[in-house]
Amino acid sequence: MKQTLFKRSLALLLVLVAMMAARQVVAADFQANVQTDIKVFRDFFAARFPEVKFADYANGVYAIDADACQQWKEIEEFPPYSIAVEDGKVLFEKPFANGKTYTAYFQNGGVVRQNYPYYDEKKGTVVTLEMAINECRVANGEKPLEYKGGDIAKISAYMAFISRGKPVDVKVESEGAYKAYMKGKEFFYAKRGQLNMSCAGCHVKYAGGWVRSEILSPALGHTTHFPVFRSKWGEIGTLHKRYGGCSDNIGAKSFAAQSEEYRNLEFFETVMSNGLSFNGPASRK
């Protein structure tokens, strides 16, 4: 009698250990798969642009186009985003109606750009910096801001500015995070719209090539320097505004800024840029 009980407990223990081991393997697989993806992605660009230093991918198209880079450097002496950064600082420090400020919500005086995007286990979704800014507002009884430009882009620009140099290091450690990552990855590689083009088509396969008057930037480093002041927009705008523009250009219906689709896409693109440094805001054509 005692023996069977012992045997049973032992069997149960073995099963439990096996289950835990299986879970460990799965968790390790997420990391391993993502690491492999990152390596393949980087290797592709290293082969395409052997002369470009890895860190320079944070500069977008200017990493691969020497002429444009020279012009850009001249612009950077009086960067057009500096007013947005100053406005952003004022907005960031201004108390809400309840007397509190963003600093109570964002630690480290707002030097947190590097903590976004991340997969929030409780919410079961990817949280971006812009989304967190609005969550902070709502938690303090303020109205959320419109996501494409204006004040949210200014606040985001200020936070990016004070976080410059922090490393991109987005983690994909859980099943939920991996699913969001995979959705972003699928979005990135799948062709859409009347032109039947994918993000990867232009920003991986044809990176360095010309589209009308523009050279296509490598996707590696795409998310490090946002928000961006574009001369075409005449103002500072968010990453998701740019995503919307690119969707539109291929004749696909764009998704809303901060939609789950674009947040997953940002998550994937940022994971691909792990190892670079955040260097926003930036200026672009």
Add this chain to the structure above:
Amino acid sequence: MDQLHENKEKTMISRILFVAALIAVMLSTGELSAEVITTKVLIEQADAARKEAASIGYEWRDTASLITKAKEALANGQEEDAQKLARKALIEGQQALEQGRLMSKQWEIYIPKS
């Protein structure tokens, strides 16, 4: 005189027969009334295809506005324009759907190989 009269009658009869035949042909092919229904149905089909494509995340940029324009043209009695717009929207909706179905199966083939 009589002969002339008879001839006139003959032409009359043949004319009537001709018109009757024409009406019969038109009714049988439904040319007269069916056009209105077809355009309406086309618009509905286009919108259904658009929605289905949207449900898998593949709606195209202009499909919805094509449908709106088709509806407006139909309401203004611009039958031919409405047909054209609705057809274009339907093709867009169907192609978007096909694109989405294909992509969900084969998106991974576009990943660069190591």
